[in-house]
Amino acid sequence: MFGSYTLMDLEQNKVVETQLVQSNEVRSSCHMEKEWLVRAVQSMEENNVAISQLITDRHLQVAKWVRENMPGTTHYIDVWHVAKGLKKKLVALSKEKECENIGGWIKSITNHLYWVPSSTPEGEDDNVKWEKWTSVYHHVQNIHVGHGDHYQQCEHGALDPNDRQKRWLRPGTRVVEKLEGIIHSRQMKKDIRMLSPQLQTSSLEAYHSTINHFAPKMNKFSYKGMQSRLILAALHFNENSKRTQATTKANQLRYKIAFPKQKKGDYTVKKVKTQNTYGYVDTLLEEVTSRVQFGEVPPLLSS
Structure with a gap:
């Protein structure tokens, strides 16, 4: 069983860090979320990235850890x-x-x-x-x-x-x-008193949908397979996170009506975005070709 944790820059709408943890690495499943956060924050610190504000859910262990270990960070709840x-x-x-x-x-x-x-x-x-x-x-x-x-x-x-x-x-x-x-x-x-005044984690929920596309929950993957799919999901999301609203041939903005399950029959109006792009695929292919050409083996493919 795996669990992933993501840090996202909500102002730029970009994934900046993703962590994958196996359930047997922690005492129980309720400790997984805190462990994800600890590893993600450590990774950010190793790359000299300071976190001034952090928005999370209401997880009590996370709140306590942030309070005790991140005194310079303002902690908000979504x-x-x-x-x-x-x-x-x-x-x-x-x-x-x-x-x-x-x-x-x-x-x-x-x-x-x-x-x-x-x-x-x-x-x-x-x-x-x-x-x-x-x-x-x-x-x-x-x-x-x-x-x-x-x-x-x-x-x-x-x-x-x-x-x-x-x-x-x-x-x-x-x-x-x-x-x-x-x-x-x-x-x-x-x-x-801890509610986030402006930024919310709705973009993170959209990213979770992207993860489900690259790593469907109905399928099982190895640790490295799952890790690779998380990275692909992040690359895809980051490239397409700022897509503009699509227009008709008459240059009118396009909208669609959706019926979210949680609204129980009620509808919501959504913007129709432009088509996804896949430039990151070309970049990956160039990188793999270069490494093979010079006899280098990508870290994720090594045994």
């Missing part, structure tokens, strides 16, 4: 991972007795979570983020002022009751009490 866990809790709550009305607010609450870090300037007091986040607990009860000392009222204007599509939740009801436990949980208080 909003999508927090939103995913939040949505699961809200969906579960909506299925409980007397809590059905929260179902109409799930999308709004998760969208609010994304807004909190993106609307808060870097370096701002953590209390601002927290009060922005907890303001949604008041908002769903039609309370729009008095959220806290740092964030006192909602930023939206006057609300037209004729435009209402969701029912306000009534204070003191069971659903409001349950929602308070989710919004004000200790885990959320830890996560909110």
